Amino acid sequence: MTFCYVPILKSKDGELVALRQLDTNSISEVAPLIELQERSRDSLLNRTLNSIKNSWPIEQSFYLDIDKDYLLSNGNSTNVYRSAINYLLENNLKVIPVTGLSRSTDFNLMIRDILSCSNNGICIRMQDSDWQNISTISSTIEELSRSFSLENHDIDLILDYGSFLPDQAGIISTSAIATINSISNINEYRNLIFVSTSFPARFDAEPYDIVRQRRFEYEVWQGLRDNHDIQRVPIFGDYATVHPFLPNIDFRFTKIAPKIKYATDSEWIYLRGIPRVNETFRDICSKIINLDEYAGPDYSWGDRIIHECATNNGSVGNPRSWVSIGLNHHLTLVSRQCANPGAV
Numbered sequence: 001m002t003f004c005y006v007p008i009l010k011s012k013d014g015e016l017v018a019l020r021q022l023d024t025n026s027i028s029e030v031a032p033l034i035e036l037q038e039r040s041r042d043s044l045l046n047r048t049l050n051s052i053k054n055s056w057p058i059e060q061s062f063y064l065d066i067d068k069d070y071l072l073s074n075g076n077s078t079n080v081y082r083s084a085i086n087y088l089l090e091n092n093l094k095v096i097p098v099t100g101l102s103r104s105t106d107f108n109l110m111i112r113d114i115l116s117c118s119n120n121g122i123c124i125r126m127q128d129s130d131w132q133n134i135s136t137i138s139s140t141i142e143e144l145s146r147s148f149s150l151e152n153h154d155i156d157l158i159l160d161y162g163s164f165l166p167d168q169a170g171i172i173s174t175s176a177i178a179t180i181n182s183i184s185n186i187n188e189y190r191n192l193i194f195v196s197t198s199f200p201a202r203f204d205a206e207p208y209d210i211v212r213q214r215r216f217e218y219e220v221w222q223g224l225r226d227n228h229d230i231q232r233v234p235i236f237g238d239y240a241t242v243h244p245f246l247p248n249i250d251f252r253f254t255k256i257a258p259k260i261k262y263a264t265d266s267e268w269i270y271l272r273g274i275p276r277v278n279e280t281f282r283d284i285c286s287k288i289i290n291l292d293e294y295a296g297p298d299y300s301w302g303d304r305i306i307h308e309c310a311t312n313n314g315s316v317g318n319p320r321s322w323v324s325i326g327l328n329h330h331l332t333l334v335s336r337q338c339a340n341p342g343a344v
Helices: 013-020 024-029 042-055 068-073 077-090 105-115 134-148 166-182 216-225 280-289 301-310 319-339
Strands: 005-009 033-036 062-066 095-099 122-126 155-163 191-197 211-214 235-238 259-263 267-272
Touching: 005 013, 005 191, 005 319, 013 042, 013 319, 024 319, 033 042, 033 077, 042 077, 062 068, 062 077, 062 122, 068 077, 077 095, 077 105, 095 105, 105 134, 122 134, 134 166, 155 166, 166 191, 166 216, 191 216, 216 235, 235 319, 259 280, 259 319, 267 280, 280 301, 301 319
Parallel strands: 005 033, 005 235, 033 062, 062 095, 095 122, 122 155, 155 191, 191 235
Antiparallel strands: 211 267, 259 267
């Protein structure tokens, strides 16, 4: 089980299409963490699970977690998660269940049941309040591991710092180093993953304006990689092309503008068209392919679609496909970046 990049995805249709369209080389470098979101009907949940099944090869490992707010607010969420994991295991997918240091006893009992019929191990995802007392993290991890009767080499650890502002990069780096160095036998764990994002909740941009922002999360990880005092260099992870907290928006009543979130090796490039004028997606694709940073139509499925649209050989798409296009390019770029640091 070797990979170099863990993107956290929200199990939306556009994200799963982006996964499905990844090239073979990128797939081999990626282990996505997919978060189940609350669905209003069982049929919608079943559709999501079927889409996950069809979007990722059975021989490649991936993580399945559940949205934190959904887990805390819905009393049936633990049973939903159990059913989801069982469905994916029954379809021979190498799904790794995810828990956390603050999950309920009932949730962890459910995880223990799952482990009785799976040899994929588990992932412990540390978030939020887990950083309040670094001195207890190691013992808490060990206690949780014993409750599952697992060895360290069957456990992946994720340090998930969520979103941060650019001026908080130094704080995130210092905390990550201190946390990693505080965990006993850190090199015995199967994988150690550092996740964060500086992707903004929203971009303020007029139609056709080109907005750029540095990918600070990758810069923080580079600092961890090059730090001589860290006990183990973690694998890189991010939230791809979305902010960790999805807005509560009814898109039926929202004026959605065509947009592209295009990653480069050091920046985000954001362009949007005119709300409810889908044809303006063609205009922003034309702007993208004329940028020096455009990777070319052969770089990824997403780049090919951008080029086809810009040259009037493809559809202008819809909000779901706009997500798929930018995300597929992002996953391709970051997987290559992490596999060959310093060369994309």
